[in-house]
Amino acid sequence: MLRRILLGVLKGTLIGALVGVLFVYGLGIPLLAGVAGYLAAIVTGVFVALLAGKPIWASGAWIEVLLKGVAAAVLGAGALWAVRAFLEASISVGPLGQGLLSELPFVMLPLVATLLAVFFEVDNTDEPEATPPGDHAKRLRVNGDGAASDEADALEPASERAEQRRASHKLQ
Numbered sequence: 001m002l003r004r005i006l007l008g009v010l011k012g013t014l015i016g017a018l019v020g021v022l023f024v025y026g027l028g029i030p031l032l033a034g035v036a037g038y039l040a041a042i043v044t045g046v047f048v049a050l051l052a053g054k055p056i057w058a059s060g061a062w063i064e065v066l067l068k069g070v071a072a073a074v075l076g077a078g079a080l081w082a083v084r085a086f087l088e089a090s091i092s093v094g095p096l097g098q099g100l101l102s103e104l105p106f107v108m109l110p111l112v113a114t115l116l117a118v119f120f121e122v123d124n125t126d127e128p129e130a131t132p133p134g135d136h137a138k139r140l141r142v143n144g145d146g147a148a149s150d151e152a153d154a155l156e157p158a159s160e161r162a163e164q165r166r167a168s169h170k171l172q
Contacts, residue, residue, distance in 0.1 A: 045076030
């Protein structure tokens with residue numbers, strides 16, 4: 001569990017920082033004021049959904065990632081709204097900028113991404129096996145002469161055997 005939390009913190013920090021770099025240096029938006037902040041939070045949430053927890057390249061994960069993406073977009077925008085509504089504090093973080101907490105991309109986006117990534121990583125814990133190890137069902141190979149058919153019949157449920165008898169009587 002601790003490993004999953006630390007992995008979520010690492011992934012969230014990196015993804016948030018990369019999206020912050022994209023907005024500041026790629027798009028030239030140094031402060032996330034107004035709609036740009038919500039757009040950045042939504043993009044961050046979608047990137048976190050793609051990479052944290054079960055990643056998109058895992059087998060059979062596209063439906064889960066799609067649902068996580070929608071939820072992460074809503075949660076990212078909601079987290080930014082909550083910070084703007086309740087934590088409006090002016091801070092200075094040296095070379096990363098100064099201003100309101102919710103408007104600094106190198107502070108706000110890693111916070112949103114880390115929150116979501118930890119949630120997705122903890123949610124992605126492995127499920128325990130349903131059957132204890134060593135208690136696997138016995139598999140029988142039935143060869144053409146019917147040598148193992150008596151053992152296989154013994155493992156079949158009684159209802160299936162009765163159904164087979166009825167079917168054989170109908171054929172005669």
